Amino acid sequence: MKEELIVSGRMNPGIDPYLHIWHWQIPLYLFLGGLAAGILFFTALYYILGKEKELPTAVKWANFIAPAALVIGLFALFLDLKHKLFFWQLYTTIRLSSPMSWGAWTLMLITPLAFIWSASYLRELVPKWDWKLKILYDFEALVIKYRKPLAWAIIFLSIILGIYTGILLSAFNARPLWNTSLLGPLFLTSGLSTGAAVIMWMSKDHAERALFSKIDLILITAELFFIIHLFMGFLASTQVQINAAELFLGGEFTVTFWVFVIILGLVFPGILEILELRGYKVPVAVPAILILFGGLMFRFIMVEAGQITRYLY
Amino acid sequence: MRYAMAIDTKKCVGCGDCVVACQTENNVPIGYCRDWVVENVAGTYPQLEVEIRSERCNHCENSPCVRCCPTGASHIVEGGVVLVEHNKCIGCGACIESCPYDARYSHPDGYVDKCTFCLHRVQKGQDPACVSVCPTNCMYFGDLDNPNSDVSKMLATRKYKVLAPEAGTNPQIYYLT
Amino acid sequence: MKTRRDFIKISAVGTGAVTLGLSTVKLAKASEPGSIFGKKAKNQVAYERFPTYCEVCFWKCAGWTYKDEDGKILKIVGNEEDPHCNGRLCPRGTGGIGMYYDEDRLKKPLIRVGEPGNQSFREASWDEALDLVAKNLNKIKKEHGPECVALFSHGTGGKMLSHLIKAFGSPNITAPSFAQCRGPREVAFAATFGEEVLSPERTDIRDTKCLVLIGSHIGENMHNGQIQEMSEAIDNGATIITVDPRFSTAASHSKFWLPIKPATDIALLMAWIHVIINEELYDKEYIDKYAYGLDQLKTHVKNMTPEWAFGITTIEPDTIRETAREMAAASPAVIVHPGRHVTWYGDDTQRSRAIAILNALLGSWGRRGGFFNPEAVHLPKYPSPAYPKPQKSWKDAFPGQYNLVHEVLTTGICDATIPNPDLGCHLKSWIVYGTNLLASLPDQKKTLEAIENLEFMVVIDTMPMDITGYADVILPECTYLERYDGIRSSPHREPNIALRMPAAEPKYDSRPNYWIAKELGKRLGLEEYFKWNTFEEKLDWQLKKVGSSLEEMKILGVKKMPREYNDLYSLNGEDYEFNTNTGKIELYSTELANEGFDPLPKYTPHPEPPQGFYRLNYGRAPMHTFSRTANNANLTALKKENSVWVNPRVAKLWDLKNGQYVWLKNQDGVVSSFPIKVRVTERIRWDSVYMVHGFGHKEKRLSRAYGKGASDSELVTHVMTDPIMGGTGMRGNFVTFILNDPKKEVAS
């Protein structure tokens, strides 16, 4: 028999028997960040590609979700901080080795841009809207004039944001479950997929919906592919990573992961989308909600399970 | 200069004095600790082995906690000592997540805290509190760059290991086996 | 006033009054004798340090109490000059500040108010409480004689109360450190070498080449000097041989671990003696010169072969031979450790004798690396009149028994308190100082029966403990960090003295023992015995007699003095007369023979656990001292409860999981008051379970200790009394597991 115990007690809250430092705030933040990155990416991409007319939801309307998601996400992050009054310290330095740092900076930059982007379409959405101040009308005009460079900035920052939400976890080698380079692309794909799902859900235009269904299908396939590779990688790796994989292959996360993330969050909406593309009538909200739900669950599970896996004890 | 610690598992009895001394020296609130003691039992009665280890921050040469800190609160000072500057720390927990040894904790005042190698004592030429209290004298502290330091001498003559070398952090607490 | 004495939870006291009391105390403090704060220096440095010696266990390491500018006690650190600790306190000593800061401390004198069915304590002033104590003691003195008062005392402060009680006229002063602890070894070593082992032990572990531990679990038993020296011995490459049925920490650091079957050590020891004699490995010159009785011993052990012992102990004959040779090779730098808590199976004096004989054969007594000859500074007593001569004593209850015993048996006092027509019983009142009798004495039923028969009981303690609940009056003492105490003068390689002085004013309305003793003395008409005005005056007088002063000791904390005799290792061929009947080391004990006991140790079998039961083994955890640290916040942070160690085979049989809580029931049907956590571990045999002594407190006011873990003391109901010295063998109890709450079972 092998026995290992901490005999002096290690009562530091949140450390034993397994790490529980990050609670719901971080996965929610990651989800919303990924979602916003996805939407903003498509917005900017199709604007640059000149598809404002064909894909109005992608370019104009879905975007109203993004700033809200970013603000709520940032607020969740703020809630997670334990030394809140020192929050501003984040913006006294740029630390390239810290994903947290460039995440914070990226958000700092992309959030106002997302607001501005949406604001520039506000009067299209709400025709009666009145900016009240002349200066605001001038500013609107300025933005509309420079939408193109703005789109470039947004596409650039949204990619960083998307990758960031992915590699935040994989930067933590200390947690065997997160210690894989696949997590970055996986989260990025998942973020894009949730973004696409929102656009698809909001769109009233059949062609636009079909396009984003297809995009989503590609992303779902990629995600499944990454997940399979993730587990294959773990199982071929060190004991701690095998243990990590086992949490999902018979361990305590098996049901939640396979049922909620894989089946309900990926496979099922994928099938529904195929059916819809084949012309079956499927209420579009169903696959979209499932994808969003799956994406959220995925982040919750990865954050929880990752904290359980460790090198010692 | 490279500070390090060597701990003799052949002598440690797991009394926890290092933990209590750290607590009173560094004003660690009760219910929290910067160091702790692990007991490992292997075998079947009566073919048994027990290894006892006093553990703390490894002041890793390649320290993920410093890398991932968004504010620079976690930083490295003289002798490779990894410290947290409390007034720079936002309590984001990234460093806690990044430490393979779970050596950090969130102080009730909000910031993250951990072993400092008792730099305030070391700078005065004293040993860290845990080293100086240990009743079995099983801890050795000093500068690895100085071949005459206690720690260098132990590492030169004894077999040793470090914890979770596969985590790639290059830890600086050595366990004499 | 013979009321039935029930246990009262002190929590019954109105809390409002406590806070009120507090503010008044502060004002009254200035005139407190011994208070160092009357003349506090104005320009304080950042830290102040005050010499003290530790009172968390009886090793009494000297150290420094550090305070910051605000007068907050920060830490306690060992005194480098102190041979007890060499500048390093053990975890309990380092955590001693937890005793001072404990908010559950006794805060005011308490007096029992006993209307039938509604008993509780009320707070009282010191004057009222002390008057009441004096009135009752005087009444007992008048009606039954002063000898009818007994003092139980453990710890430094008890000395002042001993002085008071001797002046009062009673010889009945006792501590659990004899009949529940060291007694057998002291009697056995005195019978063999004419001298006791003493405390700190005179073992020269530092210089030994071979250390043999018979059960002594040094490393868990955290007596500081020993663990430090054992560690030094490991560094020096000494061989450690540990005999323990449990894989103790010491066993894990040993070259040889002999996993002996419990209760069979005498067989192993005799087989070792057999091998050493048979293979002529003993120190011939030494034995020829100093010892008496080799021939009788030779004949006696003739058939006690390793093969014979194997059948009893389960230790392989080859291992027995190999370890015997290892000891002989190291001789005389070898120590077969006498142990300290040695009241195990009732034949403990005989087991300790076997250990003493083995040491004698190896020539280790009085030799470097064996047993040194300690010397202490002799502090003269502060002048006071001679004590009155007692007319009777506890021993009257035991005619013809315990003639070799020179201390008082705690359990003997209990017996002498319970009325018995055949015994000369007479004790009517107890004063209990610094000992939690319900946790320290076996057979709680008997202790409680004795308590019930008392007319009056005073408890002087720092904490509301299980014992305080039975008192008529409770007097709150301040902790060791808040008081002066007698000078520590203990036997060691170098004679030395240490000072304890207060680092802070007593918290709440607590007072130091010397103040209590003197105040009681006044009220008992014994002022003559307390002629000093302040305790500093008394200490200074004593210190000046040995060439120091209070002033000097406040700076040094510890002072080493030169030895008077150059005889640290005295038996290297020098002539020597031992303090025994024959003047020699008695391998064959004429003293025991005279008293009608076996002059040479014999193995006798002891009962084994019945089906479904396991032998109850207990010991120490390095971070706790008995029950006294169970509520210490700094130490409970490390270990808040004990667990019951269960072998995986047993766990499987009972389907026990690691971390599960169970109740324990012993052979007499006694069930532990609280559940205890299971630790499944290979470190314990399948015929035993193991737990750390000192947990399972019933006093609710102990906010951290109440109900945490289980009490071994409760389960030690079967006592195997040592016929030679009255020690209470406590390891003959067996327990089984109860998986569901027995209280609920009864209810349903």
Ligand SMILES: Nc1nc2c(c(=O)[nH]1)N[C@H]1C(S)=C(S)[C@@H](COP(=O)(O)OP(=O)(O)OC[C@H]3O[C@@H](n4cnc5c(=O)[nH]c(N)nc54)[C@H](O)[C@@H]3O)O[C@H]1N2
């Ligand atoms: N931390 C700490 N240290 C202490 C104390 C404390 O309270 N806390 N108390 C101090 C005091 S007053 C004392 S007296 C000492 C006591 O300390 P020791 O003298 O070391 O006490 P023992 O009872 O010899 O030690 C218990 C060991 O005996 C083993 N044992 C049980 N049955 C048998 C048996 O049949 N044969 C053999 N060979 N071994 C057996 C147990 O498995 C356990 O390992 O500790 C002192 N040191």
Ligand SMILES: Nc1nc2c(c(=O)[nH]1)N[C@H]1C(S)=C(S)[C@@H](COP(=O)(O)OP(=O)(O)OC[C@H]3O[C@@H](n4cnc5c(=O)[nH]c(N)nc54)[C@H](O)[C@@H]3O)O[C@H]1N2
């Ligand atoms: N079942 C079982 N029984 C045992 C043992 C065992 O291992 N198992 N061990 C035995 C041994 S070896 C010994 S030495 C004895 C020890 O027995 P005790 O000395 O009785 O040990 P404790 O239970 O710690 O009781 C100490 C009491 O002193 C109080 N106290 C602490 N400091 C002070 C102070 O400064 N002033 C005053 N007035 N009181 C103070 C504490 O609050 C506590 O109530 O127990 C023996 N009994």
Ligand code: SF4
């Ligand atoms: S103080 Fe020393 S012996 Fe005790 S647990 Fe710490 S390292 Fe081990």
Ligand code: SF4
């Ligand atoms: S042990 Fe942990 S906290 Fe210490 S330097 Fe290494 S990674 Fe950082």
Ligand code: SF4
């Ligand atoms: S919790 Fe503090 S020290 Fe740790 S990474 Fe965040 S800011 Fe840096």
Ligand code: SF4
């Ligand atoms: S070096 Fe100092 S801070 Fe670090 S564990 Fe030891 S006592 Fe604590």
Ligand code: SF4
């Ligand atoms: S051994 Fe520990 S508890 Fe005992 S006196 Fe020394 S420091 Fe205090």
Ligand SMILES: [Mo]
């Ligand atoms: Mo004892």
